Amino acid sequence: MPGWRLIRTAPASGAWNMAVDEALLESVAAGVSPPVLRLYRWQPATVSLGYGQRGADQVNLMACRRRGIDLVRRITGGRAVLHDRELTYAVVASHQGGLFSGGILENYRVIARPLLALFSRLGIDGELVTGKPRGAVVEVAPNVCFTAPSTYEIVHAGCKLTGGAQKIQDSAFLQHGSIPLDLDLELLWELLNSTDVTRKAAGLRHLEHSVGWINRWCRPAVDIETLESLFIEVFAATLDLVFTADDLSAGEQRRARQLTHSRYGCDDWNLRGIPAENSDEPQSS
Secondary structure, three states: OOOEEEEEOOOEOHHHHHHHHHHHHHHHHOOOOOOEEEEEOEOOOEEEEOOOOOOOOOOOHHHHHHHOOEEEEOOOOOOEEEEOOEEEEEEEEEOOOOOOOOOHHHHHHHHHHHHHHHHHHOOOOOEEOOOOOOOOOOOOOOOEHHHOOOOOOEEEOOEEOOEEEEEEEOOEEEEEEEEEOOOOHHHHHHHHOOOOHHHHHHHHHHHHHHEOOHHHOOOOOOOHHHHHHHHHHHHHHHHOOOEEEEOOOHHHHHHHHHHHHHHHOOHHHHOOOOOHHHOOOOOOO
16 A cells, blocks of 8 residues: 555644544545554643543543643543653554455554554564453543553553554544653543542552553663654554655645634533533632
8 A cells, every 4th residue: 555645743732633633534534635644742741532531530620730731532432541752643544445444443453563563673572452351441540541451452561552542434544542652650640530549559550550651661761753763664664555754735734723623622522521520610600
């Protein structure tokens, strides 16, 4: 499958990043763009919520505001993710014929191949999850993505290394995912859990034994530029792809701005189902 676009966008807000991913999905689905591999970063650090997450126990809004952490809701499912010091990718392609033609789980399996190759190049022995892991959902942190590996995600030493989620639209699909370089477990717990301090010790112990990040095992530590370059290299080699460096088209930029203003930059979208009492904003009577 030659002729993929490689788009590397500047660090941006959660609203803009999610708007760009959706704009690219629409572009590929409409047949006006070939497949895309996008690499991007977050500024400021952002918590992204899965589309279906609801309720006060999903995110601590007061902690997010106190820490200067952005918040956005994805169009994809899954649990909450803290995006900070990580490699974030988006794969947007047709799921009708060619490399991706076997459905959602098969898409995950195909994309896992270059991810496994990436970890191998870093000296990390990644293991592909091929069934439902035992004990994946734990009461102390049920809303945190990286505590629960799903089928065709990757673990090392029992710790989840990657998180990904998909959205299908017409003839195309989007899979975006994150690969943490470094992770502050105290911050992760503070942002994604309630203020119930009685659970904190147990929660941090669970996170330590279930959440992985590259520089937990790599010596010397890997920087983001090195990781992105290696990711592009192994993605192209493993899947036999040809990338052409590209930017967003004028139409994609325009659509991303529309989505930012109408959806991803709006509290009505991002806080859907999150009660007002979970924030420090004044409440109307």
